[in-house]
Amino acid sequence: MNQNGGRSVKSVDLTCSILRALRELDGAGVTEIANHVGRSKGAVHNHLSTLHRNELVVKENDEYKIGLKFLDYGTYAKRRVSGYRSAKEVVRDLAEESGEVANFMVEEHGVSVYLIKERGDDAVRTASYEGDRKPLHCTALGKAVLSQFSKERVEEIIDSRGLPKQTDATITERDELFDDLERTRERGYAYDDEEIRSGLRCVAAPVVDSTGEVQGAVSVSGPISRFKGDRFREELPELVLDAANVIQINAAMPD
Amino acid sequence: MNQNGGRSVKSVDLTCSILRALRELDGAGVTEIANHVGRSKGAVHNHLSTLHRNELVVKENDEYKIGLKFLDYGTYAKRRVSGYRSAKEVVRDLAEESGEVANFMVEEHGVSVYLIKERGDDAVRTASYEGDRKPLHCTALGKAVLSQFSKERVEEIIDSRGLPKQTDATITERDELFDDLERTRERGYAYDDEEIRSGLRCVAAPVVDSTGEVQGAVSVSGPISRFKGDRFREELPELVLDAANVIQINAAMPD
DNA sequence: GAAAGATGTTTGTGATCGACAAACACAAAT
DNA sequence: ATTTGTGTTTGTCGATCACAAACATCTTTC
Structure with a gap:
């Protein structure tokens, strides 16, 4: 049984942290998330705009939120x-x-x-x-x-x-x-x-x-x-x- | 109105492609996905194990699949x-x-x-x-x-x-x-x-x-x-x- | 049963890329 | 008008990620 080692992709880990933060904070702006995950504003901004391009998050008046694309994948998985x-x-x-x-x-x-x-x-x-x-x-x-x-x-x-x-x-x-x-x-x-x-x-x-x-x-x-x-x-x-x-x-x- | 520019995080784009592939192929192994997204096996493997650690995907007898964590986020978003x-x-x-x-x-x-x-x-x-x-x-x-x-x-x-x-x-x-x-x-x-x-x-x-x-x-x-x-x-x-x-x-x- | 052909996994390495910091633009508030 | 918030953009250097190739396990095949 392998212990699921393998190198991790740091950027993906960060993106996952950001998603978790979006949920915990129930939607938030760049600065708030940056503080929450302990990274620079610039970095968080790039991740969020990438997630946005991929339609996984949504932007409503200067607040990013978890997108409904998750529901699509989720119902599929269910x-x-x-x-x-x-x-x-x-x-x-x-x-x-x-x-x-x-x-x-x-x-x-x-x-x-x-x-x-x-x-x-x-x-x-x-x-x-x-x-x-x-x-x-x-x-x-x-x-x-x-x-x-x-x-x-x-x-x-x-x-x-x-x-x-x-x-x-x-x-x-x-x-x-x-x-x-x-x-x-x-x-x-x-x-x-x-x-x-x-x-x-x-x-x-x-x-x-x-x-x-x-x-x-x-x-x-x-x-x-x-x-x-x-x-x-x-x-x-x-x-x-x-x-x-x-x-x-x-x-x-x-x- | 900004056109949502910003630099994209390539690794996150790749991870999203992999998720799309997992869905299109209805679950798949490393090699199959690597071919589908046009990347090396090693790279895809690292992404998948990162996603696995973050519990976004599931591994069932040598097949990775979209995880039910998406349903959690999805219901939240809904x-x-x-x-x-x-x-x-x-x-x-x-x-x-x-x-x-x-x-x-x-x-x-x-x-x-x-x-x-x-x-x-x-x-x-x-x-x-x-x-x-x-x-x-x-x-x-x-x-x-x-x-x-x-x-x-x-x-x-x-x-x-x-x-x-x-x-x-x-x-x-x-x-x-x-x-x-x-x-x-x-x-x-x-x-x-x-x-x-x-x-x-x-x-x-x-x-x-x-x-x-x-x-x-x-x-x-x-x-x-x-x-x-x-x-x-x-x-x-x-x-x-x-x-x-x-x-x-x-x-x-x-x- | 050995060899071939699939897997998934691990490693070293060099080029890419992403995080930081700082500057910038634009608000709203003082 | 100045201050203090935003979000966004940029240059730069060091980290990091993808590649390729080797490695470990399995089946398959003859």
């Missing part, structure tokens, strides 16, 4: 995910049946990426949005996926991302996480019990393709007041497992 | 558009009431960018997707927006983008376009009569904010068989104008 099309419908049904928030997510670069979010009639407001990135260890979706990874791969991810604490219930110890993943594997689905946001519980099941490779995960999230007892222990898991099953069967079929 | 939130609901209602496809779009870099697409019960399949980019001159949405631009701005856009022919009905002459925009302005809404796809008609109205600046446009599209007579001349325009009106009123309100 649709490229195998099983996305069928997942969309399945997740909608799941949201409807449960009345809660239903999600579909895939792993990328050691974090979870939310691809589909559908709201049922009683859905609570969750912060996640399409493309949102969250740590894997503190969500049911993430743990569902991690439970299908090899121990080495999980170790690698922990090494690079750590186990940042989100609430008092967040798992922050390696051993504890591995125990949880073991139980998840036995069960076939994962729980998140206020580990990312207090008051919020979640049930998720991994979606595995025909080769045994994990594609992503489906979940339902909701308030602790409704996520308890039999519903939390049996009904919701069943719905979620069912959804995961349908997605993986549909994904195996050619359109 | 939500940043003023009036997006209220437009979402309004467009959904419009799709439901009309039973057709309803869209919301904004202009960027001289092209139209589709931001919202909702399908009614009888909706035909249209190719557009969130983030999709199309020329302005051959869609009702585009012409609705152009009708609100100054003549100089329209000239600029034509100069840089041309008037590419999509169907036999596409307007390819400057004068003809300006005539159409004039009529559109008088009417208050725009028509697309098979100008982008044969068999498809469309009605669109511009969304103008409180300062008189055009924000974007709303539309309904459907087959010629249903888009004719009174419905095409009166009913649909009324629905669309109404939707545009609601969006601009909501946009003016603080959340």
Whole structure:
């Protein structure tokens, strides 16, 4: 396994920093960005006008902003995910049946990426949005996926991302996480019990393709007041497992 | 008005070419991309590993692909558009009431960018997707927006983008376009009569904010068989104008 | 099973190119 | 009118990036 060495292209790194800055600052002028990334105005100016020529950024009355070209590339990347099309419908049904928030997510670069979010009639407001990135260890979706990874791969991810604490219930110890993943594997689905946001519980099941490779995960999230007892222990898991099953069967079929 | 000169950063240009290549080729290896962009393998390799480190691309069994980080930036950019939130609901209602496809779009870099697409019960399949980019001159949405631009701005856009022919009905002459925009302005809404796809008609109205600046446009599209007579001349325009009106009123309100 | 032909990756090197700093143009504010 | 912000442009030198060629792995092929 190579460690992804290779020489880096400094200019590209700078351009990426500038994009990050544009987002953090929610749009900004040349000087502001130059200060933020610690470079000269001239340099930043050249990068921004190059990005502008490539239509990746937009200029609105002396403020540069992230351009909608990213949405073009992003939707392309989203649709490229195998099983996305069928997942969309399945997740909608799941949201409807449960009345809660239903999600579909895939792993990328050691974090979870939310691809589909559908709201049922009683859905609570969750912060996640399409493309949102969250740590894997503190969500049911993430743990569902991690439970299908090899121990080495999980170790690698922990090494690079750590186990940042989100609430008092967040798992922050390696051993504890591995125990949880073991139980998840036995069960076939994962729980998140206020580990990312207090008051919020979640049930998720991994979606595995025909080769045994994990594609992503489906979940339902909701308030602790409704996520308890039999519903939390049996009904919701069943719905979620069912959804995961349908997605993986549909994904195996050619359109 | 400056012509957006400035020195360009060659490495960033190359990185953008590589991203375009990744998309056109729908994922590819180093050699393939190197040939496609006409550079050495080594150079391309360095760019790709830099992009990988920045999590903008993904590597799947010896193929690099556009990463989902673009979706993150893209959704951010989409939500940043003023009036997006209220437009979402309004467009959904419009799709439901009309039973057709309803869209919301904004202009960027001289092209139209589709931001919202909702399908009614009888909706035909249209190719557009969130983030999709199309020329302005051959869609009702585009012409609705152009009708609100100054003549100089329209000239600029034509100069840089041309008037590419999509169907036999596409307007390819400057004068003809300006005539159409004039009529559109008088009417208050725009028509697309098979100008982008044969068999498809469309009605669109511009969304103008409180300062008189055009924000974007709303539309309904459907087959010629249903888009004719009174419905095409009166009913649909009324629905669309109404939707545009609601969006601009909501946009003016603080959340 | 060895050799050939693909990959992706790494290295040294010289020419290019990009960052800096400073000057410039143009605002708005004092 | 002067000051203090912008964004933009320029000359210059040192860093850096692309090339080419070698290297490491794989398949393929005979």
